[in-house]
Amino acid sequence: MRSPRALTLLACGTAAFAFQPAFAQSVPPESVKTDETGTLATQAPPGVRPARSQPRPAEAIPGGRPGPAGLPQNIRWTEDWSNPAAADDPxxxxxxxxxxxxDDVYLTLGGEARAYYTRWHRSSLGLRANDDNDPLQSRLRLLADLHVGENLRAYLELGDNREFGEQFATPPNRDKLDVYQAFVDVALPLGKAGKITFRPGRFEMPLGNGKLAGVREGLNMRFTYQGLRATYILPGKLSVDLFAVRPVQIDPGTFDDGPNDAQVFHGVYxxxxxxxxxxxxxxxxxEFKRDRATLTAGVGRDERNNWGGRLWKRGPRWDIDIEGTYQSGSFINKDIRAFGAMFEGGYTFGDAPMQPRLGLRTNYFSGDRNPADGKQGTFVPAAARLPLISEAAFFSFSNLMDIYPSITVKPIASITIMAGPDFLWRARKGDGVYIGPSGSSFAPYRSSRSIGTDFNLEASWQATxxxxxxxxxxxxxxxxSFQANGGRNGNYLGLMANYRF
Structure with a gap:
């Protein structure tokens, strides 16, 4: 898995911070701020693109509301090119x-070219030796989207992903030409009762605000899944999303990716x-099942049920997003009793120069109190949006709590800047400090819970x-206390250029 990346991104200019449905925290590039999914900062649907204007964000669910007509989106299948006049370029x-x-049967072609330079000093913060790394990622995409009326669609996206100049490899950055997404949407209209859309195939699948099940935008290869997804929508009132999938296993060759038979992911949202x-x-x-998971308590089979709820609201000035999740199940024959709580909110001075937004984010992800008590209290997300902590992704969500006050400004409409300190602690002294998404951790220690502080700066420019x-x-x-137990200071720099057509 990828080494740490730190900082979430901002851009789109009003409200707060977020990776999915309907809300926006600091809003994504262009008009607000964006999270790993590139969706509206605090909580706009995952399909939201960092855009200067964001009338109604896209919904990254089959059959959901598309993004504004004629504009590229972060989740490409949420784009709307049904009107030929929407494109402003001949x-x-x-x-x-x-x-x-x-006009009812048409084909859309598109693609993406992205270069992302990252430089870590002590990417594992002292857990491993020789952990400096400064790779240049290159991501290329080509897509074809066939619409046959309103109720049938076929989508294909090819990808090529490379990594140059690295000191050690990051597997999700390496995948030669392969099928990145390929699915069919079949919609069943129900009149005034809404509609059901069935999606078999391979696809991206961010859930909710994308914090616990995101897209992993910081690496070349996002999280993708293979299986079946079905979505019922009663417009403006209710959506019910059911899915039964396996994560796609990334192999570095050409056309060799397939479903990971060691993992199962299914549920309802x-x-x-x-x-x-x-x-x-x-x-x-x-429920997310893994044949092999790594925690301080050991290595073995992990089966986790996630039960959760969320309240969210975005206004012209105030935005708020609250989510809680309880985990049950078993990890190497231990009963899992873990939980996570997330809060994000802010106030935007929309009439003031540079539209400053004062934001606050705080999270609590449980750790294990006593590794010898036959229970497992360490929280483990299904597909975390690690930039929730920082773009550097030094830490995973396990046994962690943080408080992150921030200020966001927009010097001009297309530029967004956010800065602030993120104060970090262990949730339990009986558990370790978990580094990145790999499960590797420092051993538990009994001194202070304080881990340290991330000093974050994020800036985005939506040039066009x-x-x-x-x-x-x-x-x-x-x-x-962290240094006394082997931890070290670290630094992360990331520079990205991204073109979508």
Missing amino acids: LLVKIKHIPIAG LSAPNRIAGFGTDLYWY DRLAFRLWETYFAASD
């Missing part, structure tokens, strides 16, 4: 809406906008609707 007009049998005092309400259950530049800088200052 070349794009020719490839974004190619009529095959009238319900979302209802404006249900409680104007708040959106999400409820979900899903299709071209964006982003910068992340995180300096981690280790606490005295």
